[in-house]
Amino acid sequence: MRPDAARADRRREVREAARGWRRASAIDDATQAAIVEAYPDDRVRLGPAFRGLAFVFTGLALNAVFFFAMAVFRPNDAAVVGSLAIVFGVLLCGLTEVQVGAWRRADGGTEAATALVGLGYVLIGAACLTLDARLSQRAVQSWLFGLATVVFAAAAWRWGMRACAALAGVSFFLLLAQGPRPRLLWIAAALPAIPALLRLSEHPGWPPAHRRSGEAVLGLALVALYTAFHLGSWDAGLVESFTQGGHRLRQSPLRPAAILGTALIPPVAAAFGAITRRRLFLDLGLAFGIASLITLRFYVHLAPLWVVLTLGGGAAIAAALALRRFLASGAGGERRGLTADPLFEDPARHRALEMAAAMAAGPAARAPAATDRSLAPGGGRFGGGGASGEY
Amino acid sequence: MAAAVTRLHRERVLSAEQAALFSRVARRELLSVGAELRALLYGGVLVAMAGVGLLAEQNFERIGPLAIAGALAAAAAGCLIWTARHASPFSWREAPSTHFAFEYLLLLGVLLVGADLAYVEATFTPLGDAWPWHLFLVSVLAAALAVRYDSAIVFSLALSTFAAWRGVSVALLERSVWSGIDTASSLRVNAIGCGSVFLLLAAALVRLDRKAHFEPVATHAGWILVLGALASGLGRAPVLFGLLLLLAGGGVAALAYRGARFSLFALGVVGAYAASSALFLQARPPFEIASLWFAATSLAVLGALLVAHRRLRLE
Numbered sequence: 001m002r003p004d005a006a007r008a009d010r011r012r013e014v015r016e017a018a019r020g021w022r023r024a025s026a027i028d029d030a031t032q033a034a035i036v037e038a039y040p041d042d043r044v045r046l047g048p049a050f051r052g053l054a055f056v057f058t059g060l061a062l063n064a065v066f067f068f069a070m071a072v073f074r075p076n077d078a079a080v081v082g083s084l085a086i087v088f089g090v091l092l093c094g095l096t097e098v099q100v101g102a103w104r105r106a107d108g109g110t111e112a113a114t115a116l117v118g119l120g121y122v123l124i125g126a127a128c129l130t131l132d133a134r135l136s137q138r139a140v141q142s143w144l145f146g147l148a149t150v151v152f153a154a155a156a157w158r159w160g161m162r163a164c165a166a167l168a169g170v171s172f173f174l175l176l177a178q179g180p181r182p183r184l185l186w187i188a189a190a191l192p193a194i195p196a197l198l199r200l201s202e203h204p205g206w207p208p209a210h211r212r213s214g215e216a217v218l219g220l221a222l223v224a225l226y227t228a229f230h231l232g233s234w235d236a237g238l239v240e241s242f243t244q245g246g247h248r249l250r251q252s253p254l255r256p257a258a259i260l261g262t263a264l265i266p267p268v269a270a271a272f273g274a275i276t277r278r279r280l281f282l283d284l285g286l287a288f289g290i291a292s293l294i295t296l297r298f299y300v301h302l303a304p305l306w307v308v309l310t311l312g313g314g315a316a317i318a319a320a321l322a323l324r325r326f327l328a329s330g331a332g333g334e335r336r337g338l339t340a341d342p343l344f345e346d347p348a349r350h351r352a353l354e355m356a357a358a359m360a361a362g363p364a365a366r367a368p369a370a371t372d373r374s375l376a377p378g379g380g381r382f383g384g385g386g387a388s389g390e391y
Numbered sequence: 392m393a394a395a396v397t398r399l400h401r402e403r404v405l406s407a408e409q410a411a412l413f414s415r416v417a418r419r420e421l422l423s424v425g426a427e428l429r430a431l432l433y434g435g436v437l438v439a440m441a442g443v444g445l446l447a448e449q450n451f452e453r454i455g456p457l458a459i460a461g462a463l464a465a466a467a468a469g470c471l472i473w474t475a476r477h478a479s480p481f482s483w484r485e486a487p488s489t490h491f492a493f494e495y496l497l498l499l500g501v502l503l504v505g506a507d508l509a510y511v512e513a514t515f516t517p518l519g520d521a522w523p524w525h526l527f528l529v530s531v532l533a534a535a536l537a538v539r540y541d542s543a544i545v546f547s548l549a550l551s552t553f554a555a556w557r558g559v560s561v562a563l564l565e566r567s568v569w570s571g572i573d574t575a576s577s578l579r580v581n582a583i584g585c586g587s588v589f590l591l592l593a594a595a596l597v598r599l600d601r602k603a604h605f606e607p608v609a610t611h612a613g614w615i616l617v618l619g620a621l622a623s624g625l626g627r628a629p630v631l632f633g634l635l636l637l638l639a640g641g642g643v644a645a646l647a648y649r650g651a652r653f654s655l656f657a658l659g660v661v662g663a664y665a666a667s668s669a670l671f672l673q674a675r676p677p678f679e680i681a682s683l684w685f686a687a688t689s690l691a692v693l694g695a696l697l698v699a700h701r702r703l704r705l706e
Binding site: 010013014017021026027031034035038039046047048049050052053054056057058060061063064065067068071072110204276277278279282283286290304305306307308309310311312313314315316317318319320321323324327334337338339340341342343344345350351354355356357358359 | 405
């Protein structure tokens with residue numbers, strides 16, 4: 001990142017923290033104003049709604065410009081189209097550099113759009129150029145995923161964009177999936193990457209944008225590790241299906257390792273997250289745990305599905321209440337540095353999600369056809385969380 | 392971050408207590424898992440409801456309808472009695488929550504009541520051909536409980552249930568009214584009507600200062616329904632619905648901009664742009680001209696957005 005952009009990013013982090021402190025009434029307006037004055041903003045930023053709109057309309061405009069040029073000049077050679085796409089993409093990357101640098105834009109939507117669309121055109125152009133090279137499909141995919149890993153990683157490093165870091169991580173694991181033993185490669189890459197990325201994502205010398213990027217790739221590495229061990233993915237040959245068309249591993253002698261991994265990775269990740277107070281590990285551990293429980297129900301018929309769901313839901317409610325009570329009963333409402341009380345996060349974010357989920361949990365409206373038997377009385381439907389509540 | 396807290400304390404911007412707390416959070420010595428616990432609680436409610444749905448569907452013969460209806464009623468009553476016992480006194484204003492699980496158990500209770508009513512209606516058919524009215528009953532009950540116990544989540548459930556009732560009743564109760572009009576169009580009209588009701592409700596909440604903090608839920612749901620319904624008509628009558636959507640989207644964007652409500656502003660801008668593009672594409676322009684249209688208009692919208700944002704900053 002440019003030094004001035006990194007400095008601005010550090011200041012932004014402090015201002016954002018101060019906003020959270022103020023929201024929780026931990027400081028007053030005067031203190032917040034003093035913090036904003038001590039850590040001023042020299043960037044041109046947009047709020048979330050404007051940023052989203054700017055991103056969408058910039059992306060639309062850039063694509064339309066390219067399509068307009070193609071429609072006017074009508075190049076009929078893939079190599080020419082590819083070269084033009086690469087030139088266009090590089091120009092957009094240059095425009096991103098100008099926005100982040102001289103124009104001092106950050107969180108503006110436009111610079112993210114020019115970066116992502118530009119890198120997309122570079123990759124599309126590279127793909128067009130390989131068409132004439134008569135390479136195998138696997139070689140083309142390997143080349144493109146390798147290139148995508150490099151360009152997205154470079155973009156994440158230069159502009160501090162977390163989306164680019166995540167795309168670099170995805171491209172990297174897709175590149176590994178092209179290899180001879182993709183599952184082994186995923187495990188071999190993820191295992192050393194997790195501690196390394198953990199260290200880097202908390203390195204105080206890195207600006208917050210780089211730390212967030214590192215955290216995004218760390219999350220991807222954890223997901224890749226769990227997917228590589230997951231029993232369902234193992235039996236379905238999910239990782240192998242990227243190149244070999246669903247090569248199943250159900251008969252593999254290493255299958256017990258997959259069973260162990262499916263059972264152990266979630267509690268280990270969640271426990272590590274809880275002990276070291278790392279939210280990413282805690283949240284992913286919980287998500288993996290839910291996935292593993294669903295997998296268990298798939299392989300072992302413990303009870304009818306309605307019993308499993310009702311008891312599982314009840315157990316989740318009981319666990320949340322018990323954990324809350326356990327944490328609140330500790331000294332100062334905390335235990336081992338974990339508290340159930342809200343600290344400085346924005347509750348509005350959660351509320352919007354909860355309200356959207358409540359709307360989804362409501363009854364589904366239907367407008368049946370005249371011959372539909374469900375027009376008869378009793379065609380109602382009610383049920384939450386995807387329940388098939390048709391009686 | 393920890394260094395910044397130390398500096399702010401040194402410069403006496405933060406007190407010692409404040410610095411100690413913020414520093415603990417910055418150094419990852421203190422972490423709130425409140426969001427995770429809420430997600431677990433909410434997920435539990437939804438998963439349990441999914442199980443209840445399957446219970447009623449799959450065990451009709453074995454357990455018997457009365458037992459199922461009774462069990463659902465008992466579970467719903469349990470949740471609602473608990474919430475009644477833990478509720479704070481009624482207020483037309485925002486009331487502080489008395490318990491971490493309060494709103495989620497209230498939601499579970501309302502969902503169980505809805506499931507029970509739907510099951511009773513499906514099994515014993517007390518409403519006959521008017522069976523969709525059970526959805527109306529649920530929406531009224533949910534709205535009443537949302538107001539009494541000050542729950543925006545249950546209020547949003549009430550609105551979605553009301554919309555579901557309108558969707559169902561179009562095909563059954565109002566067929567004669569809408570005869571000659573295809574179902575999709577009648578649903579569209581109902582969606583617009585429903586959205587308008589939500590918008591009027593939102594205005595009334597603010598005007599009367601009764602649960603005014605519910606207003607954003609009703610306003611957003613209302614405009615999403617109205618704009619979505621108009622957009623759904625673009626394929627059938629592009630000029631008519633295009634013009635209506637342009638007017639509505641532009642109006643929402645203008646009003647939202649003046650009121651600094653940026654999520655609504657974004658909704659209006661997208662709606663108006665979709666309408667204007669649909670109207671333009673009605674002329675079936677060649678590909679070059681269409682590309683030019685999207686390039687020029689997107690850049691124009693972008694420019695307008697940046698100017699509007701600058702004005703906001705200056706104000």
